[in-house]
Amino acid sequence: MRDERGWTYQDVVDIVAKPTRRSADRRKAWKWEHWGVEPDAESQVALAEAIGVPIREVHRLGWPGWLPDGGPVRTGFPWTKAGTLQSLDDTLEHAMPDRRGFMKLGGQALTVLAGQWLTRDPEPVTAALTGGRIDSQLVADLEDGLPRLRRMEAAFGGPWARHLLDAELDTVTGILKGASYTDRVGRRLLRLSAELARLAGWSSFDAGLHTAAQRYWTSGLRAAHSAGDHALGANIIKSISLQCYDHGLFADALRLAAAAVEGAGAVTPRTLGMLLLRQARAAAACGDRAECDRLLAAAETQMGRASTGDDDPAWTGYFDTAEFYAQAAACHADLGRPRLARDNYATALTLMPVAKRRDLATYTIQHARTHTALGDADHAVHLLETAIPIITAAPSQRNADRAAAARAELPLATKDPKVQRLDQLLATLAA
Template structure:
């Protein structure tokens, strides 16, 4: 079960129902104990009045001063913070990875815990801190290059499984792989070269586990994986991999409407990536362009799209692209550009690029096909073609059923809410049945 709000965490830990919450408040305030009030606090973003908050805080042992200082829902004891203050050293990196391995899998918080200053500080530290020379471990068995190569050889399979199975099913497997490699870093002996490869492997596994959690709607867990993965990439002195993790954090902020934070993280990724291949540069520039578009910065977005297009034109099959850029092809380029134009309400341009992207995208990329089919449906709705939007959403719902994704389910429901059609329409009734199956 995902915990969608800090109040969800409190109820889960206290074993409270919605009725228990309003009964606690009513006992002090003498107000009605309608359980729907607590449901709205948790699911609709409704803020309880000051008297109700004080009553609930008293039951939880939270001092009144903390309630006034932190505000709703910041004062709720929602399972503890995500620690980000580890030193940017090898011991600090291992401590961060241990903390993630201990807390990320049981973390079911479906809301972001880090935001604003905490995220931008993490990005600025990554930009400014120079990686220390790696000190090889002295105890334990020896790790040679062949073993690292065998471990690295499993990454393509893990990437395919995560995309095919969906984040909820894949995250346990990725977490276990991350624990294995972290254990080698802590307990084995190895050369500096091997140590950097292990750190790079850990960083990529943390990135994948973070994305799996993100796809499953477990946003605090995703932030745990990504913040520790960023440190592992930093310790390995792999600037491009660190930039890719910041790109993921930026996307999470974008999804939550935190567009200023999304732009700060995407900008840091571009600035700190170092010397990268043209395709990698284009990928990072497009994330920055999406953030600029979300901020309604049309001129900046157009400039970045042009830069990204030039970089893509320079890329070739002989470039030594990182393996994690494998998903970023011409189809993905057009899909990302289309999303920028949709955010800028340039719907005709958006639909042209979505059509190109969907025409180029292979059927094996079921989750991505679902994502951009839904986005295309929203564009058709905005253009006044609701019938075609319904058809696209039906197609997307079938794709989501085979490639499960909490994010795509939420997107499909949001796109359905935008349709200007009555529920008596047979096409809409059929679509609603499909979406109800996904939600269940």
């Protein structure tokens, strides 16, 4: 962390000393770094504020887990094929070792990135002049692996899938850098790398590795741009919007979601409905009831127009009727409409395939929270107990955090046998 910022030991203790009125003895920082001495709570808070780490992450990750490492998330690459390959290389170097549980890029930097994506025109794809010739069949073989990777990521959760996705992305990036191919094949390879980066970003996000997610998504956005795939770029922006939502950056989430809808281009009704729902969720989080209701109605209209004969992108496969009801439920919950949220979650859970274990856990937990809000704590406990084995089968840090948050909302005494049993289950989940 010091090396990234060019700080001396004295710089560190000066930063800590100013708000805490402690002594500025450089030996303290040396001991933190070399002797394993842990700074006191006030010193950690002062240092976290100086480097832009949320205080909640200091408490959640502990010392020294909350300290940034792995270098900054670089976003200044050109919006060209060469810039895309540089961005992918940077991601492949830093994303897997990066274990940060917070976002390094703030909302403003992300909205600037989205604005650049909206306004830059993609250049023609030119191939390297060395290396073997890549034909359409080889690209098709690589593309054939995507459905399997999507199923694995959805079924087993992010921590397991991200290693496979990173390896696949490395392979495709290597081909883009070293092989020769036509413009058409090059765009397919870039589109494939963008989707692999999107999936790797999502799996990192699900595992609570938010900086790694940002690395994958920002490079994937460039790859989608270079491929000329506006819809895929919009889907990546949509994912970044959700990450901002999860971190309480609601205004940024709304700006990003709106940019996704604006930049998607001509898309199928199902795709547009999915993007509109993300915008609706951000509007709900901002407390804009009228805008949220308008967007929900627009999304429902698009879903009504969707047909099995539409040429939907493969990555929209998860977005079915169950997902629509679940996302609508989340909107109602954020707007303080627990009855509507409860009913929509119940419908979503009835329709959801059992194979979507992570989503089943997510919406079972959120369903439980609506029952708590409506005064039915006993049923909320039952739902949380149902969700915990599903999280165990499909590990997800986001779902583990949701379950803990839902438990904290229960208005029941700690000595209540139901609560004690639930706490035991949550303890095994944390372990």
